[in-house]
Structure formats: C-alpha cells, structure tokens
Amino acid sequence: MPIDAQNEGRKGLLLVSPTFAYAILLLAAPLILVILFSFWTQDYLDLDTTPTLANYKEAWTDPLYRELMLRSLRISVLVTTVTVLTAFPVAYYVSFRVKERKALWLFLITAPFWTSYLLRVFLWKVILGYNGVFNSALLWAGIIDEPLQFILYNVNAVVITLAHAWAPFAILPIFVALEKIDRSLLEAAEDLGDGPVRRFFRVTLPLAIPGVMAATLIVLIPTVGDFITPRLVGGTEGLMISNMIQVQFGKANNAPLGAALAVSSMFIVGGLSLLIFLASRRVGRVAGD
Amino acid sequence: MAKGLKKLSWLQAYASVYMVFLYAPVVLLPIFAFNDSTVIAFPLSGFTTDWFASLRDNAALKSAVSNSLIVAVTTAMISTILGAFAARAGVRYRFPAKRGIMGLILLPLVLPEIIIAVALLVMLMRLGLSLSLWTVIVGHVLVCVPFSIAVLNSAFSGLDQSLEEASFDLGETAWGTFRRVTFPLILPGVISSLLITFTISLDEFIIAFFLTGTDVTLPVYIWSQLRFPAKLPGVMALGTLLLLLTISLLVIAEFFRRRTAQRRGLDASTTEGLI
DSSP states (O other), X not given: OOOOHHHHHHHHHXXXXXXXXXXXXXXXXXXXXXXXXXXXXXXXXXXXXXXXXXXXXXXXXXXXXXXXXXXXXXXXXXXXXXXXXXXXXXXXXXXXXXXXXHHHHHHHHHGGGGSOHHHHHHHHHHHHSTTSHHHHHHXXXXXXXXXXXXXXXXXXXXXXXXXXXXXXXHHHHHHHHHHHSOHHHHHHHHHTTOOHHHHIIIIIHHHHHHHHHHHHHHHHHHHHTOOXXXXXXXXXXXXXXXXXXXXXXXXXXXXXXXXHHHHXXXXXXXXXXXXXXXXXXXXXXXXXX | XXXXXXXXXXXXXXXXXXXXXXXXHHHHHHHHHSBSSSSOOSSOOOBOOHHHHHHHTOHHHHHHHHHHHHHHHHHHHHHHHHHHHHHHHHHHOOOTTHHHHHHHHHGGGGSOHHHHHHHHHHHHHHHTOOOOHHHHHHHHHHHHHHXXXXXXXXXXXXXXXXXXXXXXXXXXXXXXXXXXXXXXXXXXXHHHHHHHHHHHHHHOOHHHHHHOOXXXXXXXXXXXXXXXXXXXXXXXXXXXXXXXXXXXXXXHHHHHHHHHHHHHHOOGGGGGGGO
C-alpha cells in the first residue's frame, strides 16, 4: 500500500490535528494573550486595553522587582550548577560501572520524584530546621554544640531542596548521553597513551556535553518559575520572582503587572538558555577537535 | 586516585551517599506519620496510628480526594487520547511543519508551570469563565500530553506496520484494524500512559493552585494545611498513603512499559493469541 508524499502529509496532519488544535487554543492563544495583557493596565476590576509600556517600566525599574529578578536568576543558576555537578558522577557511575542492574538503578533514582512535591519540600524544612533532623543528628554525634542556623530560611535551603527536586531530570539526560558513547573510543584513547584523567577530559566529557546541556536547561527553566520552595524554605532572603508574580495575580490584584513580570522573566530565561546552548555547542566542538 | 578498585569504590561511595540524599525526605514521611507527637521533630516519642484514623472523618479531605480523582482520571484519559493521535502521527507520517507542530505540543515540557497557569488564568478571566475542576483539567492535560507522547512513541515505533497492512488486505476496515490489531498491540503503552499521566495530575500543585475554584484538589488542600502546625501529623499520614499509592501505580506502569518493549521482539505469529 504505497502512499505518495502528499497523501501522507495530509493523513499526518489530519491525525495530529486534535492535539495540535488543543495546543493552539489552550496554550498558544493564552500565551499570546498574556503578552497582550502585559501591555494593558488594571485599576481594581476595570481593565484598560490602551497599550502601554508602564508595566514593563515598573517591572524593570522598581528596585524590588529588579532585585527579585536578579536574585531568581542567581539562585536558578546556582541551583542548576550544583544539581548538574552533583548529578554527573551518579550518571557516570550508573552508565560505566553498573553492569547488571541499570534499570533498577534508574528506577530507584526516579522513584522519589514521584512522591508529592509539596511534601518533599516540606520535609526538607523538617530536615534542615533549628530542631531538625540534621541538627539533631549532629548534636547527638557531638559534632556541634548548638544547632546550625545557616541552613534553613535562606538561599542554601532553596539550593538543597531544588537540587533534590530536580535530581532525576539532571541525571537522566547525562546518563543517556554517556550510554551513547562508543566504548571503543575510550579503549582507543587508552591505547594511544591517555591516562584515565586525560581520557575523561578529552573523550568522555566532550561526548557527554549534549546530555549536560540538556540537563542544564531542563533544571534551569522550571527552577525560575518555582514558588513553593522559596515560600516554604527560603525565608525572606530566598524569595524569588515567581512569588511576586503569584502575589500580583492574587492579593495585589494587578494581573497586568504580574503578566509583565512573567513575560520578562521568560525572556531572560529564554535568552540565558540560548546563550548556554550556543556556548555548549562551541565547547563541544572545540573539545571534540 | 589513579586506577582500578580504589576509583571504583570512590564513585560507588559517592553514588550511595547521593541515594541517601535522594531518599532522606521520603523515608522521614512514614516515620513522622506514625510518631505520637504533634511536633514534627526528633526525638520520636512513640508509636501511634491515630493520625491515620483522624483522616477518616475529615470531610474537607474527602472532598479534596474525590476532586483530585475526578481531575486525575479525566486528565489521564484526555491526555492519553490526544497523546496517541500525536504519537501516531509523529511516528508514522511525515507532514508539513512537523517540527513546529510537535514543538508546540511538547512546549509545556520546558515551560515553567507558573507561566502555563498564569496564561490560562488570564484567558479564563478574559472569557469571563469561572474557575472549576474543568479549568484545572485543561491545564493538567497540557502538561501531561508530552509525557503521554513519550510513552506512546515507543509503543507505536515498536508496531510492525505489516500487521496492519495484512489486516487491510484481509478486508478489515480502518476502524476494525485499529480495534483488532493496532489497539491490542499498543495496549500496554496506553495503560502505562494512563498511569503516568494520572500520577502527574494527582500530584500537580502550581496549575491547580491558580486554576482551582471553590473545589480544591488534594495538593491545594495539603498546601492549606501546611500553615497549621496542629494539622501536620495528619498531613504526614496522608502523604504516606499517597506515597504507597503512587509507588504501586508506577511499578504497574513500569511493568506495562516493559511488556511494550518486549512485544517489539515478538514476531507476527505470536500476536494471534492477543487479538
């Protein structure tokens, strides 16, 4: 039953159309509307649809919003760096050292991710708190004399909690990239006289770059949008831009400003992602040469 | 740390510590659920099942659970159907603007949930629609479809096209072929997709938080309880039950996913028993 190209194209489009229509109506349209909305203004319940840049002006010049935006960016970059760096050895271990039960390891790595996100974040609060599990254990072991206070309600807590929440998303792409590496290349490097360290930096790492890049983007993008973790464990110094977006749509009742903040943060994250993407491609190419 | 055993053991030790880090919060959940104290901290004071018992006659919780079940079941069905259309089209056909179309459908994977939530909220406000469980479902379907596509992609790409062609040649209609040949073959993938999207929807908080009306879903209920210290042990008990539920669902999903993978290896003759 040979299908000519035109017929095939029509059938494919027809088949994908329900899902595509859903995405157009309920994803693309709302996103466009949010962008429009960010150029409007709201006074209590009255919406003024004359286009204006006032919301953006406020979003970009008000010291509070600027500080929150910069802080979100800083925290997200820090979280991403920590998550990817700590995840890499685990992915490496499962790919190169585990021989028999890889699937079991992958299942064990992803399983905690399926427990309630809210409760996981809350439990980190329990672990890191003044009378928390971590402090109790250290006190009991005699390592410290009084509870450590620098681990909860600040940026550290946000980093630890998010590094935990996004761990599987960082490990899996790196693992997939490592699995794809042709093992004979490593043998070749060894035969040509590279030691394990040189071999790692000259062969394994450059080939794993696509996975590392995917992990970086997968962690970075949603992290900027999280508002649960900053609210629960971040204290005041850990609050991020999403908390402000939520406030604008909720209590402050200024949806257009919230939309402007959301669009701004999306553009910043998008730009940063593009930079990372381009940079990693360059690194990959240079190191691969 | 040059070679051989020593390096291996370092990596292994690191991986083990990392697993402890991953499981630390998960292990604490049941511990505090059975702890006989209203304060969530060590030292533990005694064993009790009171917190589980207290869940039984909590009307607000019951309604949150039934709301969440309605949302999760509906989301799972809609997103698996939409996911099946897209996965089938993506695997089988080349069509114009395929990358763009698939890109838009998969976009929620890289979009922060707060953006999706805010965008839908703005649209609903403009349309003058009120928030209900349906608005939550709409948002959840957007997030779940990409996962459904990922699961069903492997089911469809493992499908031997000659089986469907044989069915056409033997005079079956398109619907008959789908019902008697295609569907039974992708069934494990469909079940796995239903379970995964159900689980995602059941746990999703951010979209539900923005789009929920007066009928709250379970995560939104939990969020409201976290503010009251006295309610926390009950929340721990609830979390433990949810943990058991999701883990069992995932084990079942994994089982079906593997069966899909296994079926790829089978030749045409062995499918007779399945049709």
